[in-house]
Amino acid sequence: MDVAITGQGVISSLGQSVPDFGQGLDNATITARTAPWADEAGGRVYYCPVTDFDPAQWLDDRTERGSDRFAQYAVAAAANAVEDAGIGDLDPMRTAVVIGTSMAGAETLFDAQSAYDDGGFEAIPKKVQMMAWPNMAAGHIALRWHLHGPLLTISTACASSLDAIGIATRMIQTGMADVAIAGGTDNGQVKLSSLSAVRYGMSPTDVDDPTAVCLPFDRHRRGVMGGDGAGAVILERLDHAQARGARIDGIVRGYGSLSDGYHPSSPDPSGRWEIAAMCTAQRDAGLDAREIGAVIAHGTGTPVGDAAEIIAINEVFGESVSATSIKGHVGHTAGAAGVMGVLTGLHTLRTNALPPTAGTTDLDPAIRFQVPLGAPGPVTLDAFQVNAFGFAGQNASLVIGRP
Structure with missing residues (x-):
């Protein structure tokens, strides 16, 4: 059974729309900057953050207050993808949500530890557990559209969102769903992975130019650089997409x-x-x-x-x-x-x-x-x-x- 991609959404350091993302790619735009938490004594740390993100564009106030940024990014990317697909009302029983994440709500845990260090147990926010759990990104997407189909979170490190798309495709091919919102998200990993990469010797600390930190396939490459954001695609049975006259961006072949x-x-x-x-x-x-x-x-x-x-x-x-x-x-x-x-x-x-x-x-x-x-x-x-x-x-x- 052919599975079509009919919608796309992204929240990234290159922009918060697919056109902006594509333009940044073509222009070879490098979004690296010095991390504000970097310890100059230990060397410079660089990362690629999402900037000017306003969760209120995509979430109500209660959801925003009760969610980690990784989940907010995921909901925003999914909302962009659903709108891009022009799919209208999603069938609540026949729509799957499969989202990958590596670090999940790590930022919430960082902040909770800091609050505890400063103010003790009573200073820890009451919603820490709910905000930090990895399945909350997929869960908030399902809540946003009142979906009751398969709901799955994948955590396979850097392969998480590719596995999420592959597994969501299998769900459609085996008849578990007609449509799936699939993709991946991370946020707190910027802080942790940037610093741990430095400690682990995977990221250069003696580079003065942020644009020269990460050089894929270059003979002078020296290490990795953290980034954050989210992406989502809408997957559909091909005949389902054709029946509603959807624009088809690609077919998941293998x-x-x-x-x-x-x-x-x-x-x-x-x-x-x-x-x-x-x-x-x-x-x-x-x-x-x-x-x-x-x-x-x-x-x-x-x-x-x-x-x-x-x-x-x-x-x-x-x-x-x-x-x-x-x-x-x-x-x-x-x-x-x-x-x-x-x-x-x-x-x-x-x-x-x-x-x-x-x-x-x-x-x-x-x-x-x-x-x-x-x-x-x-x-x-x-x-x-x-x-x-x-x-x-x-x-x-x-x-x-x-x-």
Whole structure:
């Protein structure tokens, strides 16, 4: 059964609409800035925040006061996607919600600990538990539209939102739902992952220029940079979408998800399990590598992470494909990284041009595939592939075709 993508929504450091997101991608806009919590004695910390976000545009006052920012981002992205799909009233029993997150309500927990340190037990907000739990993003989406279909939260590190889209697709294909709101979100991970990446040696602290921090696929890459935001897509049975005359942005063709089983934070340096995930998605799609015109890579800008993915893309595609990473634009958005990759691929389908890898200027000589730098690169494609590879060996890949 074919599953169509009929709506898109995003909250990102590049903007809070799909057109703004796409324009920022094409312009190679880098949103990095110095983190206000950075300890200068320990070195500079950079991140890519969502700015000027007003939750009141999407949530009532009670929901806003009782929700963490990660959930607010998710509701906002979902609202944008539902509006974009023009779907009208969602069938409450036949609409699924599947949302991925990595850090969930971490910011709420940070603030609660700070309140406790300053004022003791009585200073802890009463809604801490409800605000921090990972399923509250999906839950608030279901509450917003009074939905009673499948409701699921996925937490597979940086692969979370790609797995969410893949699982939501399976729900539709197996008859559990006709429509799904799927995607991912993260917020508190900016603070924690930025600082822990520095402590762990994954993020450079001696860079004066924020635009030079994250350099995916560059021979001089030195580390990852945190980012926050959310993305959502509306998935529908193709015949359901056609019956209501929906605009169809893409077709989810194939999905692969498997374990690297190698190391808590580093991929197998041979890239063999990233290759396996990509090939699994292609087999599921009934396509081979020659039929895929672009790859939205995971491309975090870490020396070991990029090295394994370069080997994998070389092995699967050779010189036949163009690939890009958006981590230089928006940082590593963790639970939202995969869905932002999907939105990037859909933008490429619309424009027939692959956004550049922002910040990167000197490509790793091991790369055999094409990487646009500075400006979008023209591509001819009927399908693209998105990778998301997370800690604990969470490997996911998705193939999406032109409608």
